[in-house]
Structures are given as C-alpha cells and as structure tokens.
Amino acid sequence: MKKYFSLVLFAHSVFALPFAMIGFFLGVTTTENPFSWYKLILVLLCMVFARNSAMAFNRYLDRNIDAKNPRTKMRDIPAGKVSAKEALIFVIVNCVLFSVATYFINPLCFYLSPVALFVVLFYSYTKRFTALCHLVLGLGLSLAPIGAYIAVTGHFGLVPVLYSLTVLFWVSGFDIIYALQDEDFDREEKLHSIPSTLGIKNALHVSVLLHILSAACVILPVFFTEFSWVYYVGIVFFCSMLVYQHLLVKPNDISKVNRAFQTLNGYASVVFAICFLIDAYIRTK
Numbered sequence: 001m002k003k004y005f006s007l008v009l010f011a012h013s014v015f016a017l018p019f020a021m022i023g024f025f026l027g028v029t030t031t032e033n034p035f036s037w038y039k040l041i042l043v044l045l046c047m048v049f050a051r052n053s054a055m056a057f058n059r060y061l062d063r064n065i066d067a068k069n070p071r072t073k074m075r076d077i078p079a080g081k082v083s084a085k086e087a088l089i090f091v092i093v094n095c096v097l098f099s100v101a102t103y104f105i106n107p108l109c110f111y112l113s114p115v116a117l118f119v120v121l122f123y124s125y126t127k128r129f130t131a132l133c134h135l136v137l138g139l140g141l142s143l144a145p146i147g148a149y150i151a152v153t154g155h156f157g158l159v160p161v162l163y164s165l166t167v168l169f170w171v172s173g174f175d176i177i178y179a180l181q182d183e184d185f186d187r188e189e190k191l192h193s194i195p196s197t198l199g200i201k202n203a204l205h206v207s208v209l210l211h212i213l214s215a216a217c218v219i220l221p222v223f224f225t226e227f228s229w230v231y232y233v234g235i236v237f238f239c240s241m242l243v244y245q246h247l248l249v250k251p252n253d254i255s256k257v258n259r260a261f262q263t264l265n266g267y268a269s270v271v272f273a274i275c276f277l278i279d280a281y282i283r284t285k
Contacts, residue, residue, distance in 0.1 A: 014266040016144040018273030019167050020047050023145030023160050027152030029280045030159070030225060036152075042105050043151050047144065049098035053091050054120040054140060060087040061124040069185050091121075105151045112150070116143050127186075131197040134179065138172035159221045166217040170242070170265075173210035176203050177245065178261045180254045201251040211242040218272070228282045234275025241268035 024043055028035045059066070059077055067078035076082040095117055102113040120140040126133035142164040149160035179186070179193045180203065186196035195203040218238055222231070245260035 014270055015171060016051070016141040016167065017047055018269040019141075019163055020044075020144040020148040022163055022273055022276050023148035024152055025277060025280050026145075026160055026163070026225075027149045027157075029284050031153050033152050039105060039151055042101050043148050045101045046098055046105075046109075046147070046151075049094045049101060050116065050120055050143075052094040053098060053117065054123070056087050056094070057091045057121050058124040060084055060091060063087075065189065065191070068189065069182065071181065071185075095121075106154045108154055109147070109151055112147075116147065119143065127191050127193060129192060131192045131194050133192060134172045134175040134194060135168070137175050138168040138170070141171045142166075142168035159224050162217050162220050162224075166214050169210045169214035169217060170268075173207040173214060173242075174245065174261055174265050176207040176210070177249055177257060179203075180249070181257050200254065204246070204249065204251060208246055211246070215239045215242060226283065228279045230275050230282060231279040234272040234279070237275070238268050238272040241265065 020043060024040060027033055059075060059082075062072075063075075063077040063084055066072040066075045072078070077084055077087055098117060099110070099113045102109040119136070120143070123133065123136045123140050126136045130136075145163035145167065146156065146160045149157055176194050179195050180200055182191075182193070183195040183200060183203075185191075186193050194206055198206065215238075218235055221227070222235075241264045245264045248256040248260045248264075
C-alpha cells in the first residue's frame with residue numbers, strides 16, 4: 001500500500017484543502033445548516049480520493065514523458081517503483097471511493113461527482129493540445145470550496161463561487177511559474193504550456209494578470225458577507241504572498257521557482273484559511 005501513496009504528493013494538499021475548509025465553514029456559518037462531523041469527514045475523504053485520483057492519473061498518463069524529462073525521470077512509474085497497471089488500478093479505486101463518498105453527502109454532490117472527476121482527470125491530457133492547461137488545473141482545484149459548500153447546503157452560492165474563482169486564478173498563475181522550468185523540454189517534445197508558447201517573460205506577465213484577478217476575487221466577498229478584522233489580515237497576507245513570489249522569480253532568474261511554487265503558495269492558502277476560520281468563530285460567538 002505504501003508504494004501506491006508514493007504516487008501522491010501530500011504536500012500539494014495545502015493548495016486546495018484549506019479552501020475546502022473555507023467553503024465548508026462558510027456554509028455552516030452563513031446559512032441555517034448546522035455543523036456536522038459526519039459531513040466534514042465525508043468532505044475530507046472526498047478531497048483525499050479526488051487528489052489521489054488526479055495525481056496518480058497524471059503520473060500514469062505522463063509516464064513516458066516523465067521518463068524523458070531529467071526533472072521527472074525518477075518519478076515512481078519511470079523509475080519502476082510502481083507499474084503503470086498498478087497506478088491505473090489505484091486511480092479507478094479512488095474514483096469509485098470518491099463517488100461513494102459523495103452519495104452519502106447529498107444528491108447534488110453525487111450527481112455532480114462525474115463532472116468533478118472528469119475535470120480533475122482531464123487536466124492530464126490538456127498539455128498535449130492546449131497552452132491553457134494551467135487554467136484546467138486551476139479549474140480542478142477550484143472545485144474544492146464550492147464543492148464543500150454544496151456538501152453543507154445542498155445548493156450553490158455567490159461567495160463560494162468567488163472563492164472558487166480565487167483558487168482558479170491563483171493556481172493557474174502559480175502553475176505557469178512552475179512550468180517555467182520545463183519551457184525548453186516542453187517545446188522540444190511539442191507539449192503545450194504558456195511558457196513554451198509565449199516564452200518566460202510573457203508567461204510571467206500572464207501569471208501576474210491571473211494573480212491580480214485572484215486577489216480581486218479574494219477581496220470581493222467582503223461586499224457580500226460581514227467579516228471581522230481577522231479576515232482582512234488574511235487578505236493582506238494572501239495578496240502579499242502573490243506579490244512576493246513574483247519578486248522571487250524573474251525572466252533571467254528562475255532558480256527560486258520551487259520556493260515560490262511550494263513554500264509561498266502553501267503559506268498563502270493555510271494562513272488565509274486560518275484567518276477565515278478564526279473570523280468565522282468570532283462571528284458566531
């Protein structure tokens with residue numbers, strides 16, 4: 001079992017999971033729906049199963065590409081630690097478990113589960129035909145806050161959609177930064193990405209634009225929901241991390257890409273979520 005989980009980078013959970021918690025507790029604190037440990041556990045399980053499915057499928061589908069790329073050739077399937085068949089079985093099992101978990105949440109979550117799985121799995125194909133693959137990745141992770149909100153309420157809402165847009169633009173922007181290190185390889189292998197299509201300098205401009213949109217979306221909820229000062233601290237921190245990663249990565253120096261990708265974005269989501277949860281506690285006291 002341990003070798004299967006080597007297909008999944010648990011550190012990447014810090015991107016979507018905190019926003020899932022935001023969506024969940026937004027539903028609890030701004031509607032008449034009570035807190036439920038049962039639903040919280042099911043939401044967490046859905047997050048685990050969806051992440052496992054998406055990441056393992058990416059490893060399965062990209063196994064031949066990864067074998068050629070010096071940066072990824074030691075990943076589990078190219079390195080022979082996990083077979084392609086084993087990885088695919090792991091994907092299928094997690095897809096089934098995800099669907100089962102949504103069945104026990106509410107009908108809308110269950111009906112939407114095939115759509116969610118399609119989006120998170122489809123991303124792995126997109127680099128083969130479109131430079132907009134980064135936006136598809138962002139779309140997949142953006143399902144976390146709205147999905148968790150629906151798990152609580154059974155319906156959509158404007159504010160959770162704004163948080164989903166925040167994640168969409170944020171993840172798309174930092175994935176472009178992450179893809180800078182594969183610019184030459186992607187161009188040689190005819191793989192599509194914004195860096196390989198536009199070049200590093202223009203790709204960074206696109207990333208900046210996406211992060212401006214993300215900052216706008218994280219601010220907009222203040223016009224629709226009453227927040228305490230703690231939430232505003234979270235906004236400032238989140239936006240500061242967006243700015244800082246663009247100060248670290250420059251067209252003539254991408255040596256700090258991994259720091260910008262993992263560390264800063266991890267801090268951004270976790271600290272922002274903590275501020276939101278503290279604010280929610282204050283508002284409900």
